Amino acid sequence: xxxxxxxxxxxxxxxxxxxxxxxxxxxxxxxxxxxxxxxxxxxxxxxxxxxxxxxxxxxxxxxxxxxxxxxxxxxxxxxxxxxxxxxxxxxxxxxxxxxxxxxxxxxxxxxxxxxxxxxxxxxxxxxxxxxxxxxxxxxxxxxxxxxxxxxxxxxxxxxxxxxxxxxxxxxxxxxxxxxxxxxxxxxxxxxxxxxxxxxxxxxxx
Amino acid sequence: xxxxxxxxxxxxxxxxxxxxxxxxxxxxxxxxxxxxxxxxxxxxxxxxxxxxxxxxxxxxxxxxxxxxxxxxxxxxxxxxxxxxxxxxxxxxxxxxxxxxxxxxxxxxxxxxxxxxxxxxxxxxxxxxxxxxxxxxxxxxxxxxxxxxxxxxxxxxxxxxxxxxxxxxxxxxxxxxxxxxxxxxxxxxxxxxxxxxxxxxxxxxx
DNA sequence: GGGTGGATGTATCGTCCCGATACATCGCAG
DNA sequence: CTGCGATGTATCGGGACGATACATCCACCC
Numbered sequence: 001x002x003x004x005x006x007x008x009x010x011x012x013x014x015x016x017x018x019x020x021x022x023x024x025x026x027x028x029x030x031x032x033x034x035x036x037x038x039x040x041x042x043x044x045x046x047x048x049x050x051x052x053x054x055x056x057x058x059x060x061x062x063x064x065x066x067x068x069x070x071x072x073x074x075x076x077x078x079x080x081x082x083x084x085x086x087x088x089x090x091x092x093x094x095x096x097x098x099x100x101x102x103x104x105x106x107x108x109x110x111x112x113x114x115x116x117x118x119x120x121x122x123x124x125x126x127x128x129x130x131x132x133x134x135x136x137x138x139x140x141x142x143x144x145x146x147x148x149x150x151x152x153x154x155x156x157x158x159x160x161x162x163x164x165x166x167x168x169x170x171x172x173x174x175x176x177x178x179x180x181x182x183x184x185x186x187x188x189x190x191x192x193x194x195x196x197x198x199x200x201x202x203x204x205x
Numbered sequence: 206x207x208x209x210x211x212x213x214x215x216x217x218x219x220x221x222x223x224x225x226x227x228x229x230x231x232x233x234x235x236x237x238x239x240x241x242x243x244x245x246x247x248x249x250x251x252x253x254x255x256x257x258x259x260x261x262x263x264x265x266x267x268x269x270x271x272x273x274x275x276x277x278x279x280x281x282x283x284x285x286x287x288x289x290x291x292x293x294x295x296x297x298x299x300x301x302x303x304x305x306x307x308x309x310x311x312x313x314x315x316x317x318x319x320x321x322x323x324x325x326x327x328x329x330x331x332x333x334x335x336x337x338x339x340x341x342x343x344x345x346x347x348x349x350x351x352x353x354x355x356x357x358x359x360x361x362x363x364x365x366x367x368x369x370x371x372x373x374x375x376x377x378x379x380x381x382x383x384x385x386x387x388x389x390x391x392x393x394x395x396x397x398x399x400x401x402x403x404x405x406x407x408x409x410x
Numbered sequence: 411g412g413g414t415g416g417a418t419g420t421a422t423c424g425t426c427c428c429g430a431t432a433c434a435t436c437g438c439a440g
Numbered sequence: 441c442t443g444c445g446a447t448g449t450a451t452c453g454g455g456a457c458g459a460t461a462c463a464t465c466c467a468c469c470c
Binding site for chain 4: 206
């Protein structure tokens with residue numbers, strides 16, 4: 001998930017950790033950012049896997065020896081995406097399985113990079129997400145009606161607020177889906193354009 | 206956090222893991238449950254710490270030897286809260302520091318057990334939560350106004366939805382706070398009743 | 411009679427992620 | 441000139457998660 005987000009951001013331009021974190025918070029809707037405790041290890045992991053390439057442009061070695069205590073002199077480490085990384089990102093971005101919309105965070109990241117996603121995949125993910133939330137809606141409504149009497153004021157408020165927030169998200173998704181269907185001049189992503197496959201097993205309606 | 210929730214649930218009656226998980230999901234508003242991968246280790250931890258006591262009522266040993274393959278015969282393990290556990294819960298429930306409302310999950314759990322919380326603490330937590338969200342609101346609004354032009358349709362929708370959801374929660378909290386202030390016959394929790402301290406440093410208005 | 415699926419139930423493993431913390435530099439305000 | 445907040449990289453321990461395994465019981469249906 002973090003991997004996905006990092007690849008998506010580096011798609012635009014190389015960045016270093018600090019920037020990455022800020023951009024991430026911005027692109028993800030502000031709610032729930034990422035910690036350095038996950039970011040830096042993830043960057044190392046991905047560099048080791050060849051998905052991104054590190055480049056630290058502070059060759060302090062060419063400075064005169066009287067440089068002030070090079071102990072721990074750390075330059076910014078700028079990361080750029082590799083060809084392999086782009087490949088991986090294309091994979092991730094076009095996967096529309098349940099893991100793409102069942103998980104909250106996953107869905108958010110995917111949506112944030114929807115401009116890199118083909119139109120049919122977008123629709124599938126949006127609808128999958130809505131289905132997931134509708135099921136949750138039913139379960140919550142049920143549970144609320146059954147246990148309503150046994151709950152105190154605060155738990156009740158919590159339940160209702162949770163349900164409201166799901167309702168709200170469903171409505172939001174419906175807007176997005178409608179907008180999606182009413183957008184014929186789709187901005188075809190220049191990369192990984194599917195060769196006009198008709199995908200007969202997929203219901204567009 | 207899990208610890209908090211478990212203690213809160215066991216306050217009512219002893220339970221075993223499976224029940225705990227279901228009750229937890231119910232009391233927490235349905236959104237975001239807990240996995241066994243965290244629950245069972247947590248129970249062991251807490252039992253080792255003396256906060257809860259395990260009791261497995263399936264003494265299969267008294268069965269005749271022809272019992273069918275006692276390999277892995279596992280009885281239900283019922284956990285009950287101990288005196289020490291109740292003490293710890295009282296501590297947790299009356300702590301109104303930033304950790305009580307800065308973190309999403311923490312706040313939810315605390316709210317779910319508000320009936321065990323003194324009225325002044327309730328108000329402090331509710332207001333603290335609202336402040337936290339209002340700050341987030343400002344940051345989001347700012348960020349949205351500044352970067353609006355550079356975002357594509359989807360990121361924009363994500364941002365707006367995030368902001369809306371924060372707005373909504375602020376309004377919800379305001380309702381709760383108002384209700385709190387308009388409730389003079391507070392159901393004093395029978396345990397840990399604060400000895401009528403007036404708390405002069407706390408603004409009630 | 412038999413099997414299939416689902417709810418109940420306990421438990422572990424590897425992986426990921428978070429909060430806290432440490433260290434270092436730089437610019438700006440007091 | 442001094443300290444403080446932003447920028448910046450990094451680690452550590454603990455906790456949570458998803459997947460998985462195993463086991464029982466019951467209801468439903470063929």
